[in-house]
Each structure stands twice: as C-alpha cells, then as structure tokens.
Amino acid sequence: MAAKKGGLGKGLDSLLVNKVGTDHATTATKEKAVSTAKKKSTKKETTETPDTMIKISLVEPNREQPRKHFDEDGLLELAESIKQYGILQPLLVQDKNGYYEIIAGERRWRAAKLAGLKEVPVIVRNLSEQQIVEISLIENIQRENLNPIEEAQAFRRLMEEFHLKQDEIAERVSKSRTAVTNSMRLLKLSKQVQQMVIDEMISTGHARCLISIENEEMQHQIALRIFDEKLSVRETEKLVRKLLQEKDTPPKKEKDPVLSAIYADLAEQMKRIFGTKVEIHQKNDEKGKIEIEYYSQEELNRLIELIQSIQ
Template structure:
C-alpha cells in the first residue's frame, strides 16, 4: 500500500503509529513503549466499521488490488480501534479492514485507543484526507459535522485538518447544491469546479438541468461559468401560454362590461394588446335602431 501523504498535516497519523506489523497472522502482540500504542492481533470478525465515519464510498477495484497485496505482505499499518466491549469499532483503517476480509485474513493488527467522539471524527477525517480517499461531498459533510456537533469554528476545523479556512468554506458550500447535483459530484460526472459555478443558480431544477447539460456536452468549467453568467443576465419572461391566458381573461372581462352596456352579445377579436375589433350582434331592425340610439345618446352626453 502506498505510504500515507504527510503534506501540511504535521505529525498526522504517523505520530500515532511508529512500528510496522508483518503478515504472519500470529497472535503475539508487538509491544510499543509509548502508552496507548500497543499493537495486538484480534479476530477480524470482532472488528466493525464506524457508521459515522466520513467515507461512505469504496472503490471495489482498488479494494481488490489491496487485498491481493495483503495476501502477500499482510497489513503493514495497524488499524486504530476503540473497545466497545462486545466488539472493536474502527476509528481509522476501514479500507484495510475491508480488503483484509476480501483477502481472507482471520486476524488483523489493531491499536486500541480511548478517544472522544470529536477526536474520532477528526482522526477519521485526517486519515482520509491524507490518502485522498474522500470525495468532495463526503469531505464537506465531515467538516459540517465538526462544526455542528462539536461546535468548532471554521478556522478551528481548518487548523485541525491543515487546510485554509477558505478551502473549508468552499468545501462546505457544495452542500448548498441540489442533492441530485451533489450525487453527480460523488459519481465524478461533474467536477468541483463545475459544482462551484452552479452555486450561482438558486433554483434546484435549473441547477440540475444545467449539470446534466455540462455532463452531456462535456462543457469545461470556463464554458460553464459563461453559461451561468448568460442565464443570470436573462430577464425572466412569462411563459407564452401564461401570457395568452392573462390576455384572454382581460378581454373576457371587457366583453362582459360591453354586454351589460349594450344589452346584447358583444365579441372582442384582438390581434395583439394594441389592436383588434369589436363585434356587436343584433337580432332585428328595431334592436339595431336601439343600439344606434344608445351610441347617439352617449355621444350627445359627451358634447
């Protein structure tokens, strides 16, 4: 297995584990002088993952590759676990545990730690960041948990994972995306650059439709930013049908008002909002005379 990355993370997990453990499968414990760092072998069936750990997705091909390595060399880095009386819960090393099960190992090396819930989350997060195992959404959710559950500030979270506050803030902004778009990020259908550009679109359906367009047309981040800007500059327009319905209701009202004045059926035929014609029906010469007299009386009243 590749060595853990240490860039910017200070001592990180390497400060917790100083010795390597071979693949013999022996039950002999390797003694480490520092307190709380004794490596022991336990049955793999007594070890279970932490359901609250940040990482949720594991690449099956990568696990299979690691399991083949474990068959030859064993687990070179013990798992960190906490004692839950009936079983050991993984703090760090779930990927190694999964690969060990695939490799058919019966026992695995562990270090039992006594840690607070906050420390467990931090260690799990750091381990995954070191190995670049988390997808952007998993990472953002882990940061959010540190903020909400343990009441840390963003700069405190940034300090613990050796990232800038801006990086933590930008990561958590991804959680404002529509859930369907978040899943597209998880599935590598769009990049975090595309996702950040989509944050400017407030309507979920528009956001998701645009994400689909990015994927289908293989748009670059720059092309996406231009498209988002173009959409933002467009003035909202009423749908054509809605506009027609609005005009129809207006002229129906006008027809009723004219009908009450004329005392007969009146129809308004409009070409657009400024032009049209009025059709007045009559059913006898006497009624026609009455309508003409009505217009004359209106005209005389104005004079």
C-alpha cells in the first residue's frame, strides 16, 4: 500500500534529520556524492544504488518493534516483486556489533528472505531507543501496517518507557490527541477480545462499546455474540446499555410464602375490626406498611374514633 501523503512523512523525516545529528549529516553528504558520481557515470540508471549491501544473514528484526503480525499472502506478493525488481527502498538498520538490527523495513527483509536474496540494501543509522520506537511506529502507521491493538501497545510503550504525554505522541504520529486516547482505551479489553480485534472478527467500533463492561468474561461473550449475530455497532451499543442497566438494578427479593400467608390473615382480621378494606404491604427487608381505605369523610371520622378508642 502506498504511503499516505501529509504530516506523517514530515514526522519521519524530522526524526531522521533533526535527531540524528552529525552522523546523519556526514552520511547525507556521502550519499549526495555517490549519487552525483553515478549520474555522471551513466544516464541509463533511473534509481540510486543503495549505500551498503549487507548479507541478509547478518540482519535481524527488532524484537521490540510495534508490528507483530505479517500477512503471509502480502509477503509472497512482495517477494515476487522483489525477484523482478529488487528492493527499491533500503532497510534502515543500526549496527549492533556483530549484526544489524532493523529499525524500519522488516516486511521487506522477510520478503527478501522468501525471494532467496543473499544480500539486502541498507542505510546504517545510530539512533536512541526512543527514536527507533518512534520511527518504527510512524513507518507502520504510514503504510497502515499496524492493527489497532499493535498501535495502542506502541502508544503505551512511548508513554511508559519514554514518558511521553498523549499530546506529544499525537504530534509525532500526526494524529489527534483524542485518536491516541481512544486507541489506548482498547487495551482495557480482555486479551480474548483484543485478539478478536486483531483477527478482524469485530471492529474497533464494536470493541469500544465493550470497554464499559468490567467483567472480562462478559466482554468475551458479547464479542462472540457480535460476531455470530453480525451485530452493527449501533445494535451493540443498545445491547451493552441494556446489560448495564440490568446490572445496576438490584434483584428483587422473593417474598417468604409463609410470611405472606400470615400477613394476609392479619389483613383479614383488621378488615373485620375496621369494617373496611385493609392491606399489608411487605417489603424486601421485612418492613412494610398498612393501608386502610375509607370512602367518605364520615367513614374517616369513624376510623379515627375507633383507633382512639383502642388506645
């Protein structure tokens, strides 16, 4: 997929240009000199030959890079393209004293191995751990390579390990602060539901509806129902809202049948005494109230006089 135009490209360039410093400036000068020399040597070349070719066996992926899942079919397609045209964009790596660790370009490296290449073009950079994470994250976001959970985990790592604030992360990846916040909220889901998002069984819209449910097992059960019944996001919102309302409503305590019979008998006795309808309402906590009905002012006066005489 072609890289998106806009702020992300600028963000990646700024990381490579502004943060690397003298090493990068020196390398840039070298690249310019090599390019000029090659242009003079031949007019038939349409692409610039990479600075360095390294044995593919000396290149290893970064275990901490945000992207964990690679589409096998996509890798095979890229491998076929590499067989025909080679690797058009060098891998960005850093020297780890014995091997080269990939900063950006792991997908190209994997496809190159499938294509049977013995060497790959690389550009060597010396970057800090934070710069490596930022570049890996930005490159993957540019190419829409990360699934929503991988993206959220990368944002969390920038916060926890490098103490970046959400607005700082948003600026680096050219997203809104709200988008970063909503992304990280997905990590509140259970591991099972997160995997369903990764597997595209449910959308991020569905997943966000489930965040308000604290019980992880219930989250998973509803997620399975979303998948099985092909519920829309709106239908999922209604379902979750209903479940939360039922949760907040305390269950009614069933009345004791023995007590109910006793109260009914007492109500009948009082009816005979007062000469009007009497009801005893039993509450869940064994408290209650007595209702004595009257149908005229005269009858009310009679009931008052009767109660006063009992005293």
